[in-house]
Amino acid sequence: MNSQWRGENQVQLLINGEGYYPPAFEAIRQAREEVLLETFIIYEDKVGLELRQVLIDAARRGVRVQVLVDGYGSAELSRDYLQALFDAGVELQAFDPSPMRLGVRTNLFRRLHRKILVIDGSLGFVGGINYSADHLDDFGPLAKQDYAVQVRGPIVEDLRQATLALLDRHTRLARRHRPWWHRAAVADADSEQATMRLCIRDNHQHPSDIEQQYLRAIVSAHERIVIANAYFFPGYRLLRALRNAARRGVEVTLILQGMPDMPWVRLCSRLLYNYLLRDGVRIHEYCERPLHGKVALVDREWSTVGSSNLDPLSLSLNLEANLVIRDAAFNQRLYEHLDELRQTRCKRVTLQRILRGYWWRAPLIFLTFHFTRYFPALVGTLPAHKPRLKPLYPIDPGTQERLS
Known part of the structure; x- marks a missing residue:
């Protein structure tokens, strides 16, 4: 439910x-x-x-x-x-x-x-x-x-x-x-x-409810979006919504793993950096210790805290639970914490840095993105x-x- x-x-x-x-x-x-x-x-x-x-x-x-x-x-x-x-x-x-x-x-x-x-x-x-x-x-x-x-x-x-x-x-x-x-x-x-x-994700009646809450908030954003997420490899709809928000002047900030508990996590996320950076999304890697959080805020009222990562496992296979919160005071409390994290414990990722050696990564990006895009359907054939x-x-x- x-x-x-x-x-x-x-x-x-x-x-x-x-x-x-x-x-x-x-x-x-x-x-x-x-x-x-x-x-x-x-x-x-x-x-x-x-x-x-x-x-x-x-x-x-x-x-x-x-x-x-x-x-x-x-x-x-x-x-x-x-x-x-x-x-x-x-x-x-x-x-x-x-x-x-x-x-x-x-x-x-x-x-x-x-x-x-x-x-x-x-x-x-x-x-x-x-x-x-x-x-x-x-x-x-x-x-x-x-x-x-x-x-x-x-x-x-x-x-x-x-x-x-x-x-x-x-x-x-x-x-x-x-x-x-x-x-x-x-x-x-x-x-x-x-x-x-309360938004849950299951494999029956609510397969995409958490993702839909993210999409609605991002599409309606007009000032700021901050996402701090441990395993960031969402589907094309979320990526496009973030890119489009940045294009229309929304300040879009991602805080992602710079010191992951699983090395492949950073690799997967970095395959998407060029796609997002070239349209103005700001990406920061949290390097003090492994980031395991799953929180986000949009503008000055909408926030979410829960168990769902923005990756194929959480968005398409696992049972997850997030609270979506509409409250200005809580939004500001979360924003102040994440902004302090961004300023003092993260490294900014630049497009120039990512483009180095991009020629050999481009085919891998294409293959990996489309594999993860269809990953839930592939698992469904088991x-x-x-x-x-x-x-x-x-x-x-x-x-x-x-x-x-």
Whole structure:
């Protein structure tokens, strides 16, 4: 489901693990009725272990805790990790799990890439941050730059229903009344009157909803567009919309990876630079550490924060969730942060620099662009399967079978 526009929401921008994990874990500690959590990755490091403990504590005091992880991104959770959750009563499921073949995970496509946390139907978190220590500064040079938002208001019920729909339990769980003790404002909220819409991408009824939101905002832009995205290789419609916006005088700024966690990411993005730079799009590479964010703003009201990259996997195959936010105060807060990032931690990419050696890159650009353009259709020709949810129980080392 994709929600309608919901008014009177409170929203706070959360930057990196330092901004996200403390309020998220504290919210779980304060939960009284229900914790719903979706994520792509949980690692068994200090972040994953703390997450496990707050989930266990919540379940033991009678809170219903349901966790949905991706079967590819979280495939290596140990028996001990799962056992502790199972013993406490946490309901844990994996999205489209698959056994390794020759030690390699082969279930790469159509992943659950959403990151949603809902507490008692009254407090929500959405963004791109997984539960792993590589989102913290003390991880070192490869710590990721990333974003999420904390929200209260009518939009939270849309987050809750989206998760329950994926769990296939939404028809059996009634909407809960939010008790008075959960109506407090978000501390230091960037806005308390934001209008929001939850946009999801799936492979059934909503295959292009997030992309359409981007396109509508870009086409209507008249002043500024700022996109900070980790994996930037969108389809032709988005590229053309950005180029046309720059041609009509909109200040279009892209903040992309200059120190990628996967080297091929930078190569793919750079294949598009000439196409965009020659029409006035400004491109900056963030070089301090890997950029993992998926945020954007248009003019002085429209913003989005979520899990969707602008690449073929996110736009055409994965399950994604973005919040689209209409609010001037939040837009300005995000703009000030991204502009500071651009000025102090990025390198400007120039057309002169890109054109060096362009002759040998031109055929590669043509082939790569058209391959990624038709990539989702090519993947669709693979043997069809229906992604499924499977209860994730500890593995008995004696039988190598799931405990039940």
